[in-house]
Amino acid sequence: MSKKYVAGLLLCLIAALSWGGTYPVMAAALKTIDPFYLTLVRYVIVAVIFALLLLLVEGPTAFKAEGQTVRLWVFGAAGFLGFNFLVFPGQQLAGASGSIIASVMMAVQPLLAVLVTWIYRGTKPTIVSLLSMLVAALGVFMVVTKGHISVLFSSRNTLLAMGLLLLGELSWVVYTVGGTDFPKWSILRYTAHTSIRGVILIAVTVAVATGAGWLKIPSAGQIIDVRWPLLYLISFAGVVGIFAWNMGNRIVTPLNGILFMNLVPITSFVITIIGGYTVSWFELAGCAITIAALVGNNLYGRYAAKKMEQVSQLGSSSDFGV
Incomplete structure (x- = not known):
């Protein structure tokens, strides 16, 4: 195993652990400030950082959209406006277990990607992938209900929270898949362009909502109170x-x-438990089932890809009379 490959694994590990801490940190911040203004403050700073990095690394010409303006606005809206304005309000509505539910939903993203690529790329999912989605959905259902189905119907907030979380995770999948439309662009360039457009849309949305009286501008004291969670969300969960x-x-x-997405809910579980939340065995079982579905689908994908490669090699050999 090369040093470069090991470095790649470590980078994926760092990202997964950073995102696993996002939801517990967000849960603490949401007690003081609403998710909309928190997102605005967070991503204004993140977008500025990405823009400065792009300017320093690739120069002013890298800010040209090169005919991709519409796509960049769409993917920026999905990744930054859609994800944050759906997931974090959903987490807040879900209550004490919101951070755990949101993190488990994040682990389902790879399976949601199967649906997105099917619709967007025309790549039909395998039966195994579809079965994995159903199993993962069962795991999420167990985490949400904690063994009591009545929880789903005891409050409208529960179903609404689940709907928001699912749409939010789907938005991030759309953003991630959209990045493959820019193979000649650096990761930095795609991220900078979409984050800039995303934060503009966030600012406009927050301004309209505030003008309509749906949101209130947070005080300086509120922002100061969430300075440490905000620092984490900007640095580790954002840029890094x-x-x-x-x-x-x-x-x-x-x-x-x-x-490595499997580590997101595990990290959230550990942090939430340390924070005093009592996790039931039913929730742990649901998390384990969801992770097993993701791993199973991934292993099958590896097996199928290897078989196709072997068939292709045999075909090539027969063509040359070997």
């Missing part, structure tokens, strides 16, 4: 996490890197 994940997957390939 995104960069480490994209660079790591470029080295080890998404087929291998995607397995």
Whole structure:
């Protein structure tokens, strides 16, 4: 195993651990400030950092959209506006277990990617992938209900929270898949362009909502109170996490890197338990089932790809009379 490959694995590990801490940290911050203004403050700073890095590394010409303006706005909206304005309000609605539910939903992203690539690329999923989705859905259901189905119907907030979380994770998948439309662009360039556009849309949305009276501008004291969670969300979960994940997957390939998504709910579980939350065995079992579904689908994908490669090699050999 080369040093470069090991470095790629470490980068994926850093990203997964950073994102695993996002939801517990966010849960603490959401007690003080609403998710919309928190997202605005966070991504204004993140977008500025990415823009400065792009300027320093690739120069002013890298800010040209090169005919991709519409796509960049769409993917920026999905990755930054859609994900954050759906997932974190959903986490807040879910209550005390919101961080755990949100992190488990994040582990389902690779399976959601199967649906997105089917619709967007026309790549039909295998039966194994579809079965994995159903098993993963069962795991999420167990985490949400904790063994009591009545929880789903005891409050409208529960179902609404699940809907928001699912749509939010789907938005991030769309953003991730969209990055493959820019093979000639660096990771930094794609991230900078989409984050800039995403934060503009976030600012406009927050301004309209505030003008309509749906949101209130947070006080300086509120922002100061969440300075440490905000610092984490900007640095580790924002700049470091995104960069480490994209660079790591470029080295080890998404087929291998995607397995690190399993660490997101595990990390969230550990941090949440340390924070005083009592996790039931039913929740742990649900998390384990969801992870098993993801691993199983990944291993089958590896097996199928290897078989196709062997068939292709045999075909090539027969063509030459070997």
